Amino acid sequence: MSFAEHAIIWQVYPLGAVGAPIRPETQPPLEHRLPALEKWLDYVVELGCNALLLGPVFESASHGYDTLDFYRIDPRLGDDGDIDSLLVAAQQRGIGVLFDGVFNHVYYSSKYAELTSGNAFEGHESLAELDHHNPAVVDLVVDVMNFWLDRGIAGWRLDAVYATSPEFWAQVIPQVKARHPQAWIMGEMIHGDYAEFLKASGIDSVTQYELWKAVWSSLKEGNFFELEWTLGRHNDFLNSFVPQTFIGNHDVTRIASQVGQERAILAAAILFTVGGTPSIYYGDEQGFDGIKEEKEAGDDAVRPPLPPEFSPLGKWIENQYKVLISLRRQHPWLHRAKTEILHIENQKLHYRVAGDGQWLEVQLDSANPAVHISDESGAELFSFSAS
Numbered sequence: 001m002s003f004a005e006h007a008i009i010w011q012v013y014p015l016g017a018v019g020a021p022i023r024p025e026t027q028p029p030l031e032h033r034l035p036a037l038e039k040w041l042d043y044v045v046e047l048g049c050n051a052l053l054l055g056p057v058f059e060s061a062s063h064g065y066d067t068l069d070f071y072r073i074d075p076r077l078g079d080d081g082d083i084d085s086l087l088v089a090a091q092q093r094g095i096g097v098l099f100d101g102v103f104n105h106v107y108y109s110s111k112y113a114e115l116t117s118g119n120a121f122e123g124h125e126s127l128a129e130l131d132h133h134n135p136a137v138v139d140l141v142v143d144v145m146n147f148w149l150d151r152g153i154a155g156w157r158l159d160a161v162y163a164t165s166p167e168f169w170a171q172v173i174p175q176v177k178a179r180h181p182q183a184w185i186m187g188e189m190i191h192g193d194y195a196e197f198l199k200a201s202g203i204d205s206v207t208q209y210e211l212w213k214a215v216w217s218s219l220k221e222g223n224f225f226e227l228e229w230t231l232g233r234h235n236d237f238l239n240s241f242v243p244q245t246f247i248g249n250h251d252v253t254r255i256a257s258q259v260g261q262e263r264a265i266l267a268a269a270i271l272f273t274v275g276g277t278p279s280i281y282y283g284d285e286q287g288f289d290g291i292k293e294e295k296e297a298g299d300d301a302v303r304p305p306l307p308p309e310f311s312p313l314g315k316w317i318e319n320q321y322k323v324l325i326s327l328r329r330q331h332p333w334l335h336r337a338k339t340e341i342l343h344i345e346n347q348k349l350h351y352r353v354a355g356d357g358q359w360l361e362v363q364l365d366s367a368n369p370a371v372h373i374s375d376e377s378g379a380e381l382f383s384f385s386a387s
Contacts, residue, residue, distance in 0.1 A: 003051075003096055003154055003184040004205065004242060005335055008325055009279035010044045012037065013055040013250040015064050016303030017282060020076035023062045023297075030075040034082035038089050040306065045093050047318070048325030052090060053098040053157060053279060055250055057083065063299070064100075065159065066107040066126055070144040087152040096154030098184070103141045104160040105129045115140065121163070132168040142175045149180040158203065161187030166200035173202035186244045186277075195240050208234070208243035208276060215247055215267050219259040219366050224349040231274065231339045231351070238275045238336055245276030247284065250303055254283075254290040261287045262369035262386035265320050269371040269382065272324040273353050273362050275337045282306065285321040286314030320384060327373065327381050333358055 015022060018033035044052060056064030059072040073083050090097050105121040106112045108128040115137050116128035130137050145156060161169070169187075176183060186205035189197060194206050214230035217223070237243055247255045247267045255264045264287065271278050283304065290302040310318070328334055337355035344350070347367040353360050360381070363372045369386040 002204075003182060004186075004244075004277040006329075006332055007051040007096065007184075007277050008049045008328060009051040009053045009098070009244075009277070010047065010049040010282060011053040011055075011246075011249060011279045012040075012282045012306075013064075013303040014057055014077055015055070015074070016250075016300070017306045018077065019305040020074075022300065022303075024076070028076045030079060032078045032082055033076065034073075034078040034086055036306070038086045041089055041093050041095060044095060046322075047280075047285065048322055048329060049280065050094055051096045051098060051154070051279075054100060056100045056102055056159075058102075061107045061110075061126065065102050065105075066110075067102050067112075068107050068110045070140075071147065084151070091152065096184075097152070098155045098157055099148055099153050100159055101141075101145065101156045102159040103130065103144075104164050112140070121160070129163075132164055138168065138171045141172050145172070145176045145183075146179050149176070149183055154182075155184035155186070158185065158187040161197075161201075161203070161206070162189045162192050166197050169201035169203055177202075194237055194243065198241050205241060205244045205277060207249075208237070208245045210234070211243070211274070211276075212246055212252070215270050216255060216258040219263045219266060222347045222366060224344055224346060224364070224366070227270075227349065228341050228344055231341070234274065234276075235338045238338060242336055243276050244279060245271055245274065246279045246281065247271050248281035249279070250281065250299065251292065252302065253292045254281075254288055254302055256284070256287045257289040257291050260369075261317060263366060265317070265384050266364050266366060266369060266371050268321060268324055269362060269364070269373065269384070272328045273334060273337075273360060273373065274339055275335060275353070275355075277335070278328070280321070285318050286310050287317040288314075323382055331358065331360065334360075 018036050058067050059069040059074045060066050073079055105127040108126050115130055117131040119129045121127035121129050185203045187203050189206035190209050210230050211234055214227045218227040255267050292302050333356040337353040340352045342350045342352055349364045351362050359376055361374050371384050373382040374380050
């Protein structure tokens with residue numbers, strides 16, 4: 001059984017979540033901040049999730065995506081003892097931990113400088129791309145991935161995999177899978193041919209950015225026809241692989257800021273009823289807001305510290321999430337379910353999801369935000385109305 005088959009992921013950006021300084025002016029001292037994240041594991045279970053996707057945890061120069069050392073935990077987060085404690089605590093609760101592998105680029109003056117191509121990643125002068133034609137880079141990535149899998153993680157998110165050739169991963173993945181056949185490895189694909197990349201690279205899944213965009217855009221613009229088209233594409237993907245689905249992550253404007261808290265419930269209903277391996281970005285289930293801006297520190301608003309405890313103001317949203325996650329758990333066939341549109345208007349959508357001889361029906365109204373989910377017997381499984 002695949003890890004992803006029953007996975008519902010809670011994604012966290014650790015440096016932000018624990019309140020670490022993102023742009024330290026000097027070498028940061030060791031601070032044991034990871035135990036604060038460990039305290040949220042019981043909440044993860046109560047929510048109904050069983051996987052924790054951590055953003056970068058390796059030593060880096062600033063935001064985590066400018067790696068200095070793949071084998072060392074960032075001192076702003078803690079040390080080996082802290083990460084081992086977190087992994088053990090997660091395993092005791094049945095939570096699989098996924099690490100963010102930034103293997104496309106490193107900090108320009110890191111110890112890996114001699115393994116870089118000299119090219120700056122997407123115009124960022126501080127980020128030097130690794131030379132993926134160098135066999136030493138293949139060896140490094142294989143060793144790093146296996147090193148942390150040996151330590152107890154369940155898999156990897158491969159950052160910016162769209163910028164790395166699938167031929168490079170075709171050299172890496174078999175060596176990792178030979179040692180860790182159950183490891184789940186998914187890549188960040190913002191654009192490109194999803195299915196072809198998976199076929200050529202050997203990775204297990206990719207981020208479904210097409211669906212993410214269609215969900216918020218359809219709700220915001222009152223145009224479910226965009227979602228209809230994208231769900232057709234999504235069905236095609238499911239013929240060959242199961243995408244990693246989401247309505248929020250560390251790189252995008254919060255769903256509540258895009259469409260409002262009520263329509264964000266509709267977005268969550270779509271997330272948990274269509275095929276995929278769904279993830280929740282920490283705080284979305286509480287109605288967090290935050291706008292991503294294209295400027296220095298433009299990500300900070302969507303990567304906030306976790307509070308000592310969540311405000312009661314978000315409890316009603318959390319309760320809706322819990323019901324939707326429970327529904328997903330009770331219908332595990334939804335992992336590969338296909339979607340059929342039964343009725344569509346600009347602001348109304350009625351679809352059926354089916355798999356393994358079972359089906360559910362979902363009715364959405366974005367004008368007067370409402371969603372109703374029923375099973376094949378007509379029994380109502382979930383109902384939400386803003387009015």
